[in-house]
Amino acid sequence: MADESAAADEEGEEGAEGGGGKKKLILFGAIGLVVLAAAGGGAYYFLFMGAEPEMPAGEPGQPPVVEQKPVVFYDLPEMTVNLSTDGRATYLKVRIALEVSDEEMVTKIEPFLPRILDAFQIYLRELRPADLEGSAGLFRLKEELLRRINLSVYPARVDGVLFKEILVQ
Numbered sequence: 001m002a003d004e005s006a007a008a009d010e011e012g013e014e015g016a017e018g019g020g021g022k023k024k025l026i027l028f029g030a031i032g033l034v035v036l037a038a039a040g041g042g043a044y045y046f047l048f049m050g051a052e053p054e055m056p057a058g059e060p061g062q063p064p065v066v067e068q069k070p071v072v073f074y075d076l077p078e079m080t081v082n083l084s085t086d087g088r089a090t091y092l093k094v095r096i097a098l099e100v101s102d103e104e105m106v107t108k109i110e111p112f113l114p115r116i117l118d119a120f121q122i123y124l125r126e127l128r129p130a131d132l133e134g135s136a137g138l139f140r141l142k143e144e145l146l147r148r149i150n151l152s153v154y155p156a157r158v159d160g161v162l163f164k165e166i167l168v169q
Contacts, residue, residue, distance in 0.1 A: 078165075079092075095165040100157075
């Protein structure tokens with residue numbers, strides 16, 4: 001009888017350990033399921049529940065009318081610079097217009113005109129003719145000039161650099 005009670009105690013301990021292991025497994029599974037559901041719900045919300053942009057209403061069958069913000073263009077003086085080459089002289093002639101939000105911004109920018117022209121001249125003189133080839137080259141030039149002008153006129157802001165004329169000779 002003592003042997004039977006000892007055997008029952010051992011089975012009870014093994015059963016308790018096995019049950020504890022099962023409880024841990026179920027607990028970790030439930031936590032994992034909750035985390036997975038939260039991540040899935042968050043992904044669904046950000047991907048599919050975002051607000052759709054409202055399109056302006058127009059007449060049926062007509063494209064919607066989109067109103068543009070008024071802008072002001074400020075012409076910079078024409079610049080001619082020699083490009084960095086290994087032998088033959090190559091020149092760049094460029095006329096640029098700056099796009100700003102309003103007339104007030106033009107009055108903020110005008111005192112910085114010498115600084116703007118200096119930044120442009122220094123940058124343009126370091127260019128090679130190959131840097132200006134293709135639309136990608138002109139896009140990089142436009143972005144770099146915009147970055148330099150916004151650094152020069154801070155806290156004022158220029159919205160765009162527009163090429164009126166660009167000639168490489």
